[in-house]
Amino acid sequence: MDRFGSEVRLEFYVDIGSTIDIKEKMLMKHESQRDWLRTQHRSDQYVLSMRKWSERRGKEVNVKFAEGFIQHKGHPFPTRNILKDLVPVLSGK
16 A cells, blocks of 8 residues: 555565565564554554465465565666566566
């Protein structure tokens, strides 16, 4: 969602199926984030939410888990997809 609550159209996705367990373990190490979420949002389901969102994005491109991205192209950001040069990306919808 954007800052106005509208769904954002993603430009490309990265398949994270082979690293989802590592991502979960890393996320669980962020104790300050967990404390903040519990205080601010009275929520402690951030790891489950990450998996749910990653699964949702994966369904959009027919993989088990994915992350979706939008590239900022305004000045001073690059206009070419640098991430695509570094990792295999999947096309959006």
